[in-house]
Amino acid sequence: MTGYILSRLGQAFLVLWGAFTVTYLILYLLPGDPLSIMLGASGIQPGSLSPQQLDVLRAQYGLDQGVVAHYFSLLGGYLQGDFGRSLADNDPIRQLLFARAAPSLELAGSAVVLSVLAGCGFAYAVSLVTWRPLRQALTRLPALGLSTPVFWTGLLLIQIFAFDLGWFPATGNDGIQSLILPAVTLAIPSGATFAQVLLRSFGDVWREPFIVTALAKGLSRGQVQARHVLRNALLPVFTLIGLQIGNLVFEAVLVETVFARVGVGRLAQEAVLRQDMPVVLAIVTLAAAIFVVINLIVDLLYPVFDPRITRTPRVT
Amino acid sequence: MAPPPADNLVEIRGLRIAYPAAGQLNEVLHDVTLAIGRGERLAIVGESGSGKSTIAGALIGLLSPNARITAGQILVNGEDVAHVPERRRRALRGKVIGLVPQDPMVGLNPTTRNGRQIAEALIQAKGRRTRGIDADVLDLLEQVGIDNPVLRARQYPHELSGGMRQRILIAIALAGDPDLLIADEPTSALDATVQKRLLDHLDGLVAKRGISLLLITHDLGVAADRSDRVLVMQAGRIVEQGTPARIFSGPASEATRALIAAAPALSRDGGFAVRHLDVPLTPEILSFDRVAKYFTLPRGSADRQFAALEEVSFSVRAGQTMAIVGESGSGKTTILRVALGLEKPSRGRVIFEGQEISGMTERQFRPLRQRVQLVQQNPYASLDPRLTIFESIVEPLVSFKLAKGAELDAAARRLADIVHLPASCLTRRPRELSGGQLQRAIIARALALKPDLLFLDEPVSALDASVSAKILDLLIELQERLGVSYVLVSHDLAAVARIAHQLLVLRRGTIVEQGPIAQVLSAPQSPYTRQLLESVPGRRLVSSAA
Numbered sequence: 001m002t003g004y005i006l007s008r009l010g011q012a013f014l015v016l017w018g019a020f021t022v023t024y025l026i027l028y029l030l031p032g033d034p035l036s037i038m039l040g041a042s043g044i045q046p047g048s049l050s051p052q053q054l055d056v057l058r059a060q061y062g063l064d065q066g067v068v069a070h071y072f073s074l075l076g077g078y079l080q081g082d083f084g085r086s087l088a089d090n091d092p093i094r095q096l097l098f099a100r101a102a103p104s105l106e107l108a109g110s111a112v113v114l115s116v117l118a119g120c121g122f123a124y125a126v127s128l129v130t131w132r133p134l135r136q137a138l139t140r141l142p143a144l145g146l147s148t149p150v151f152w153t154g155l156l157l158i159q160i161f162a163f164d165l166g167w168f169p170a171t172g173n174d175g176i177q178s179l180i181l182p183a184v185t186l187a188i189p190s191g192a193t194f195a196q197v198l199l200r201s202f203g204d205v206w207r208e209p210f211i212v213t214a215l216a217k218g219l220s221r222g223q224v225q226a227r228h229v230l231r232n233a234l235l236p237v238f239t240l241i242g243l244q245i246g247n248l249v250f251e252a253v254l255v256e257t258v259f260a261r262v263g264v265g266r267l268a269q270e271a272v273l274r275q276d277m278p279v280v281l282a283i284v285t286l287a288a289a290i291f292v293v294i295n296l297i298v299d300l301l302y303p304v305f306d307p308r309i310t311r312t313p314r315v316t
Numbered sequence: 317m318a319p320p321p322a323d324n325l326v327e328i329r330g331l332r333i334a335y336p337a338a339g340q341l342n343e344v345l346h347d348v349t350l351a352i353g354r355g356e357r358l359a360i361v362g363e364s365g366s367g368k369s370t371i372a373g374a375l376i377g378l379l380s381p382n383a384r385i386t387a388g389q390i391l392v393n394g395e396d397v398a399h400v401p402e403r404r405r406r407a408l409r410g411k412v413i414g415l416v417p418q419d420p421m422v423g424l425n426p427t428t429r430n431g432r433q434i435a436e437a438l439i440q441a442k443g444r445r446t447r448g449i450d451a452d453v454l455d456l457l458e459q460v461g462i463d464n465p466v467l468r469a470r471q472y473p474h475e476l477s478g479g480m481r482q483r484i485l486i487a488i489a490l491a492g493d494p495d496l497l498i499a500d501e502p503t504s505a506l507d508a509t510v511q512k513r514l515l516d517h518l519d520g521l522v523a524k525r526g527i528s529l530l531l532i533t534h535d536l537g538v539a540a541d542r543s544d545r546v547l548v549m550q551a552g553r554i555v556e557q558g559t560p561a562r563i564f565s566g567p568a569s570e571a572t573r574a575l576i577a578a579a580p581a582l583s584r585d586g587g588f589a590v591r592h593l594d595v596p597l598t599p600e601i602l603s604f605d606r607v608a609k610y611f612t613l614p615r616g617s618a619d620r621q622f623a624a625l626e627e628v629s630f631s632v633r634a635g636q637t638m639a640i641v642g643e644s645g646s647g648k649t650t651i652l653r654v655a656l657g658l659e660k661p662s663r664g665r666v667i668f669e670g671q672e673i674s675g676m677t678e679r680q681f682r683p684l685r686q687r688v689q690l691v692q693q694n695p696y697a698s699l700d701p702r703l704t705i706f707e708s709i710v711e712p713l714v715s716f717k718l719a720k721g722a723e724l725d726a727a728a729r730r731l732a733d734i735v736h737l738p739a740s741c742l743t744r745r746p747r748e749l750s751g752g753q754l755q756r757a758i759i760a761r762a763l764a765l766k767p768d769l770l771f772l773d774e775p776v777s778a779l780d781a782s783v784s785a786k787i788l789d790l791l792i793e794l795q796e797r798l799g800v801s802y803v804l805v806s807h808d809l810a811a812v813a814r815i816a817h818q819l820l821v822l823r824r825g826t827i828v829e830q831g832p833i834a835q836v837l838s839a840p841q842s843p844y845t846r847q848l849l850e851s852v853p854g855r856r857l858v859s860s861a862a
Contacts (some may be wrong), residue, residue, distance in 0.1 A: 209422040212490060215378055216417070217437040218410035227436070228425050307472045308426060 008299050012292045020078065020281075020289035024071055027277045038087050039277050074281075082283040088274055093282045096267065101286075103173050104256070104263035108248055110179060111186035116241065118187060119194030120234070126195075127202040128225065138200055145192030150251050154185040154258035171260035175261055182259045186251055192245045194237055201233040208232070235306055242295035249287045323527050324391075325495055326352040331372055331388035331398070333379070341384065345370050345551045348388070352496065357522065357529040359539035359560075361575055362549035363780040368532045372498050374398070375530070376413050377405035393495075410441045414489030416499040416518075420482035420506070424473035428618075430484050431457075431469025431822040434491055438753075441492030456487040461517050478644075479510040486518060487761075496528045504534070508807055512851040515542055534781060536575040537853030540564060548572045578781030578810075588813035590834045591792070595636065595817045600667075601769055601801050602655060603631035607664035609650050624650040626825045628664070632769070632818075635795065637802040639812040639833070641848065642822035648805045651822075652771050655803065656690060657681045669768075686716060689762035693774040695754035699746040702781040702855065705757045712764040731760040734797075735790060752783040756790065764793070772804045776811055788814050809852055813837060821845050 035058055039045070049057070058064045062073055077084060083093035122142070129135040159179060169178045178292035205211070207228060214224045251264075256265035264283060271279035303309040332347045332589040334341035341355040345367045352358050354395045360368045373379040374390055377397060390398040392412060397405055409415075417423040424433060434453045457465035460483040473481055482502060489497055499518065503511035519542060522529045533539050539546050540560040550571035556563065569575045609625040625647045632638040642649050653659040654666060657673060668684060676684075689712075692698040699708050709728050713719045719727055732739055735756040741749060749757065753777065762770055772791070776784035792815050794800060806812050812819060813833060820830040821844065840846045 180353060209417060209419060210425045212378060212415070213417055213423050213433075213485065214425065214436075216376060216409050216415035217488065218406055218408075218414075218440050218492065219436075228428070231427050232425070306427060308474050 004303075005300060008296055012296045015292050016285070016288055019292075020075065020285050023070075023281050023284040024074065027281055028070070029067065035061065038277060040275060050224060078285065083285075084278040086271075086279050087276045088279075093279055097264065097282060097286060100262060100264045100267045103261060104265060105253070106179060107182055107186065107261065107263060108252055110183040110254075111190070111248060112241070112245070114183055114192035115187035115244075116194060119191035120198055120237065122191075123195045123198035123202060124225075126199060127206075127229075128222065130139070142192040142195040142199070145188045146196065148188070150189060150254050151258050153188055154182070154255055157181050157185055158259070173262050178259075178261075182255050182261060185258070186248065186255045189251065189267055190248060193244060194240065197240055198233060198237050201236050202229060205229045205233045229304070231305065234300075238298060238302065240304060242291075242298035245294045246287075246291050249290065323354060323712075324351040324528075325354045325356075325393065326350075327389075327391040328371070328375070329388060329389045329391070331371075331374065332386045333367075333374060334384050334386050335380075336382055336384070341386065343386070344552050345374075348552075348554055350547060350554065350557075352530060353530050354495070355526050355528055356545065357531065357543045359531040359533060359543035359546045359803055360549055361533055361536050361539045362571070363534055363575075363782065366549040367552040367818065370531055370548050371380055371502055372415075372500050372530065376409060376415055376498060377402070378409075378415075393802055399503070403460075410437060410492035410494065414492060414493050414494035414497045416482070416485050416489045416497065416502045418501045418504065419480050420485055423485050424481055426473055428472075429469065430471055430473060430476070432492060434469070434484065435485050437488045437491035456491060457484075459490070459521065460484070460487045462487075477510075478506050479514055482506065483517075486521070490521065490525075493525075494527065496530060497522060498530045498532070499664075500532045501534065502531075504540070508809075508851040509643060509847060510742055511538075511853070515853075518542075534575075535853055536563075536572075536578070541853055548575065574782050578785060588810060588837050590813050591815065591835060592637075592817045594835050595633070596834045598634040598636060600631040601634045602803070603667045604628050604651070604655075605665040605667065607661045607666060608653060609624055609647075609655060609659060610662045623825050625654070625661070628822075628827055630820055630827070630830060632801055632803055634768070634801055635799045636817040637795065637815050638820060639806060639816035640802045640817045640820045640822055641806055641809065641812055643807065645824070646822045647825040648822060649773070650825075652690070652773055652803070652805060654770065656688065657684075686712075686765040687767050688769045688771070689765065689767040690771045691755075691758055691762050691773065691775050694778050695751055696746075696778065698758050699754060699761075701746050704743055705737075705749065709742070709745075709757060709761045709764060712761060716765065718765070727764065731764055732757075734763065734794065735760045750783075751779050752786060755779065755787050759787075759790065759794070763798070766798075767800060769801045769803065772802055772806075774806055774808075775804070777806070777808060784811065791815055809837075809849065 003131075035054065038061060039049075039057065062070050065073065074084065082092065083097070085092055086096060104216070122138075126135060126138045129138065158170045158181065161167045168181050170181075172178045202225075211224060211228060214228045215221075219227070252263070253265035253268055255261075256263045257269060264286070267279065268283045270276075271283065320398065328350050330350060331345055333345040334343040334344060336342070348367070348371065350358075350371075360371060362368045370379065370383075373383075375392070375397075378383075385398050388398065389396045390783050392408060397408060424430070431450075431453050434456055435449050438449060438452055438456075438695070452555070453469055454465045457468060462468050462480060462483050468476065468480070468484075473484070476484070486502075497518075502518070502568060503514055506514065515538065518529075529543070532542055536546070537550075540563070543560060545557065546563050548555050548563070548569065548571055550569070555569040555571050556567070563572060563687065564576065567576055607625055607628045608623065610621045610623055612621055628647075628651065630638065640651060642648050650659065654661050654674075657676065657678075661674050664674070665672050671684075673681065673684065699705070703711070705730050709731055710724045713724060713727055728742055729739055732742055737753060737756040737760060741753055741757065746754060746757075759775075775791070776787050788811055791802065795802065795815075802815070803814065804816060816833045818831065819833045819836045821828045821836070821842070824843050829836055829840065831847045836845065837849070840849060
């Protein structure tokens, strides 16, 4: 068990380092002079500066050290929790992220909970429907949720629940009221994915031979579903939750924009538009960190749900 | 025909069951009438597709949802359960009828502890009882003959052997104190010796409780040993019934005669029909010289190493068959893997036609792959489902660049002809073929490179008795025509007796006995070989008749 945890932790760090490095390479080593891009981001025309001034700035941004040294100084900073400063307003990126992260985590967290509950609940209910036509119609519903873009769903929800019914505010960041519509919007695609996978998984587990054993005990279909099917069917969904976090980060950017919410998603959008490279690097690394941590948790919890992983049979 | 005893527990009258297929009803059970008396042990015997499992499913109310009972009655304790609501049928399950399913490896929920799965059945049958339930679970585990029940109850199914899992399943079936136990091929997935112990135990439990047993099997030997009355089915009809002795002494139908022919102990006075009585000294083609193979165990195991093979020496002679028998875990598969160069032996030498192959690299070994081919156990899983049979058969020729274009067509047709596979099968895909046809196609593929040595890993264990007999005949014919040598791995002594020249008995990685087949079978030297021979089903009837 200790070996399992250590190997997973090691993999997590490797992935994180890889994400940081690839992002760095893309941002700083692709064609184009990083300095002039950075100056553009700060609102200065590079042509208006003398070569001496450019050298001073190059040193200030650490670009005079050569690529390798610059990379390692950035990496060293990250390891100590120092993400550098934003080009646009020279604020420490750490503060910027902390200020924006809370509302984003609220949004993403409630979206995850909502999508898991709604997706799994929907699949559970559908698999108990015995009337075939209804069941088939409901089985196809998740595909619709999956194929609708979040910006469209967001706008639709704003139109209905904010403008027509006036139940929730259309935009903004104040309190639980303003969280509901964006969270629902964000939860729909991943919830639909969970529902789709779980429905399929339910179907597979119902065909397993051990279900016959359970039914032969005299259990009802509902009892078999709750005691024998659910846990086995949830295993693939469980893996998927970790993977969906990646999608969620990407869609949070869209949702925060649609609902005009302050958050990391908006910060990312602004930073990309302004070509604020240190901020983009910090956000991508943060997203990768969240992804890695969630997947680490999933991996570590997996043996709890599936005893076959760590309890290897003894060879006798 | 023995009249069914009065006061029957189960009476099935004129039962017809059909499945909708392609817009019409396809009847699989035609007008079946049978009865099971109280305390009676009835065996239904037949090949797959004969409808024997459909009867069990109908009786316990667990037919697949699209099955339709189109006519007839199923009376359990006088009540027609074919035409009652699901709720009523459910009340019978567990409490009146217990089921021991077919394959113990997949019959238990993998994520729930064994004890809990038994407790669930107990609670379901007897109502919720908080106290005493643990004691009852342990009591049941002891009854079904499980050692260390406290530990076994806390373990998960994957931590137990197949035989032990089947015992857990029997405990579940008995938990509700049923009047009838349905055992659907309860041991066909288990080794012969395990099978014998388990069936003996099941017999004892059924006798002690005085309950009825419905045993469903494809093996007339098993049925003959374990039942008061045997019912033979073919293509959805009962073709014959009677006491085992009656069926055995005077089979009235062709189906019964085929089943008797497939049950070795029944057919020839308890002996085996050995085909190759003498073993000519042809040159050695493959030999193992004191081969050992060790596997390192994961940390935390009791031992650091596991000896899969220890001091294994034997040789296969050209044009002959060497059979390896042994239980699962005895090292049969490891011998195959070492001989095929897929595993390196830890010690010892493997010699193929005078060349030592045990130390060869993959690159050096590759030319030899043409001369050594493998036929695997499960024909349903050994062909790529996306390739046509033609593509599968010619694949070895293509990958060694031996033929192309029209040559391939000719080669495929010739190979299909050799294994008696209709040429029309060549354009089809594996799922459109029967098990026997698939195995023929696989043998054709193995022969494509004209190998000198063919490894046969349980080539007929997944097939019905009559089909497997035909495949064995084909293998014998091919050996005579092409002079190819076989190494046959099997647990089926009857199959082995039919085609082997030499027999090697393997147990826990060491050779217990080896020699010419007739000698080993008629005068086994080791107690283990004798035990293997005694586990062959059907011997009880034979010895009582003698």
